[in-house]
Amino acid sequence: MYKEHFGFKEDPFSIAPDPQFLYMSEIHREALAHLLYGMKADSGFVLLTGEVGTGKTTVCRCLLNQIPDNSEVAFILNPKLSVLELLATICDELGIAYPAGTASIKVFVDCLNLFLLDAHSHNKRTILIIDEAQNLSVDVLEQIRLLTNLETDKRKLLQVILLGQPELNQLLERAELRQLSQRVTARYHLEPLLLRNISAYLGYRLAKAGVERPLFTPAAIKKLYRLSGGVPRLINLISDRALLGAYSRGEHQVRSTVLTQAAREIFGAERKHRRTGKWFFSAVPLLLVIAAVVVALVLFLPTPQRQETVALEPLAPVQADVIEEKEAGEHRSPPVVDSAPEQLAAVLAVTAPPQTTAEQSRNQAMQALLALWGYTDSLDPVATTTVADLYGLGLLEEEGGLELLRTFNHPALLSLIDAYGDGQFYVLLTALDDANATLIVGTDLVRVPIATLLRQWDGHFSILWQLPPGYEQVLRYGDQGIIVFWLEQQLAALANREPRDMLNLRFDHQLMNEVRRFQRRHGLTADGLVGPRTLMTMNAQMATDQPRLAFEREQ
Template sequence: MVESFFGLKREPFSIAPDPRFLYMSDKHREALAYLMYGLRRGGGFVLLTGEIGAGKTTVYRHFLEQLPGNIDVAYIANPKLGVTALLRRICEDLRVELPPHDQYVDPIDALQGHLLLQHAQGRRALIVVDEAQALSTDVLEQMRLLTNLVTNDRKLVQMLLIGQPELRTILEQPVLEPVAQRIVARFHLPSLSEGETGRYVAHRLAVAGLEGEMPFDPLALARIHKLCGGVPRRINVLCDRALFAAQSGGSRLIDSRIVDRAAAEVFGRPAPAAASPRAVTPAPATAPRRWPAWLALTGVAAAALVAGLALAPTIAPALSRSVAWMAPSRLPMIALPAPVPASAATPVVAVEPAPPPTMSAPTVVTLANASSTALNTSPDAKASATTPALAASAGTQNASLDALLAGGWTDEAGAWRALASLWGANLPAGTDPCGAALKQGLHCYRGRGGLAPIRELDRPGVLRVVDARQRVSYVVLLGLGGANATLRDANGNDLAVPLAQLARAWRGDYATFWKAPAGYREGEVVGTTGAVAPWVGERLGPPAIAASGAASAPGADETLRARVYAFQLAHGLEPDGVAGPLTLMQMNRESGVDEPRLKR
């Protein structure tokens, strides 16, 4: 096989989605920040465009993961729907009750009544349209009319349009001027630069398990960029074929000649290089943007950032969501680097939604009499990340909530030992779980809060649950879907629990394991210096701001702190510029560190 020939553990360039290969570049984080900024505006249209395969779906998936739990999403995958079919699909996704087709009712009236009721309960609606360049003028006009559904002080619905570059041209038509005027944020994803293409290829090979020399020589990487135009999906196809061609010829080094032969097979002819389009800011500007907007917008104080003023870590709590158990210690103000042209961003893999793999697993117990109104803090369309340890269910049996609570561990140490087995660790009975785990390279983390940050961490954990008689027990969280959580009890049963019922027993206590980088000491708060700082800088990729050449530019320490701060904002963490355990866990997740993930 190609993988064994090159010393890889898994296929590195599959076009199938695999969260382990996901890496958000600076441009993709910037796009995510624009989307979050637009969401905070609370109405109108948010626009995300990019070339085919540039990573729009990657940004959208991250955006979905960071949505607050009070936002309901209607996802339109078929832009060819007519006005009536579109309205019905929106009503279906938002769970608006409509009469049968033979009983006419204006769907807009039904939708407005539903949205008003949801607004009274503190909820909002977001309508997402993929491949929006295919929308007809009539449908776009109808979507504009939907944005007119308002209360006295707030719009009831917001639109996110995702499409190819021609969507921008379509919206410039005079007939669609009313739609264009309602765009509150927009961003265009450019293709990868030549340097980014090389880093992108190296990243995928590293995640696939490459430990030796890079198989692609520099000229081959340059040729790949030219042939693929910096589009990640095309890069995947070409590199996959090049590895096969090299293995067939018995060569572990891939040069430009092998790349050309592979290109002739997969493309038929060399593909033209694509120019990197310019990113579009959310408001007109006469001067070119010099600050990475994902630092400015996510901090809310864009003017202060452009002026190079100090940025306090308290200015963006709304963007980072309510994450009480994430709260790190507050630090002094962060002096951001002076505004100079941004350097190259880190490459990213373009991923599209796909069903998770099916694997064998223990029996799943479904609670009887489950509530039909289970909490829905995440749309079902969210991307899933599964591992062999957390596989799909095989069978079901009924159980009551009391039986679930009674089946949990009465001692927390037992739950810790079960959790450790998912990491491949064995904690002896009678020992301190965290102390024993530390000897095997695992650190303990404890927190308290809600499900949203647990979704973001995407790792199994121990939950403390309390029954009606205030008896405490512990269960292991294996999965977290849109309406159910999968829990393992002390008897080895996997329990599918509606979130509404879990909320009756769980008070927010959460604990988990994580793998720290080499040199990390237990309890250490990683700043901008020390043994772990280089690891943090490497995971963040090249600086988005070049500090040299500016009289007021800070040193490398402050540059790294600003980059950590921006990373935290883009991932919904409490921003302080210091890489604590939660930030390091997120970096592990993005860089493909082998850790168990939650079943969706």
């Protein structure tokens, strides 16, 4: 409908898994590389997981375009099948003939085995791809494993690629599927796009559709990230509706207000439905209590003003004091606004520093964060990609809740929405207890109730973390080097056991199983992969002098 208005040759934001519209972010490139590696390694199983809409099927379609011509592929989209139905579907996909009305598993398996042997004799490989694999039953998965038992001295005659939601990892952890899990030689979890990817993602799809100019304002891009969470399918849905909205207004660029309306049209009915229903009647007593508290605040508390703060000295001296305190081994709470009842109105909201842009507030917060790590020299905080090269630090940009921040236990850059409607700004979270959060806002140190923070925080945060020696990318089964030796030392210390003293140690089954146990114990995805989340959580358990999120309480 809006093609001619914007000059598109194709729909830029179709949700169909078209490989030519696949924007290969670093996340998607690594996912595709894992699939290709698994295929070339002649392994039994390759696993790709990710939340709904992150692009698993699209990555797989891209994989299909790179599969060698001498390959036979069975692609199953609906895995809610019985063992007999699945075997019949595989035979149909591969063009294998079988007697009409067959109701014997053995007949299907024999037909498949003959096909696999014949394909191998003609130097062909056979690949089975199953989408939505989290819906497979245990019996079906076990039958698939048995199909991969047919092998030569050098390779499996059937390769299996499983695509699924995160529940697939949990399914494969079941005891009865441990043999299958041990045959997974390549696995990858596809995360949503980060904020820095959104502009490139939009530009790529717009260019593929025939438009080179930017159609989304910078504010709209940030809004799109907050509304979609970085999930490509949601980005497509919202963007398509936003373009339609801009067209209906006669505008040639999507603004944040149009984007908000588009998201409301897509999600509004569903959210409204969720907010109404039987829960309302059970919540009436709670609503009455809340109403009484609000009335009391209006009647007895002074009119809310911008929050009172304790002005800090210039950041460098303040951070030097923090460092001296750490070296002395003492822990004391920083000076903060008193949250006594008479001053409660002063901490009901967090507001941006006056006359400060979002970029300036981010620069201030990042400079304060670097100072906490002991780096007070002049550095452009915007150039965060250089942080690792300069200081051996990693920058993790993630989305989650306060419990995740407590798990990582490092100061965090938070993106807030100003309580007075002045837009987005950044603060540094330095301490967190059960009731309050301590923030550096510009050059002021303030403490606010956690409920206040949650009302204004969109869930996105940035954390600096210490990179282990030799760390370059996510560690997985089969890796070796100094980083694997380091990992062995850390896990041994956490498990209170003697480390294996082998500098040429490989990331073996023992390490992988210990990593999984650690991940399960700390609420992480137990995939056996060692990435930033696992490393930071592991680091938080060790006694180090790195900046922590909260002061330890005296015993």
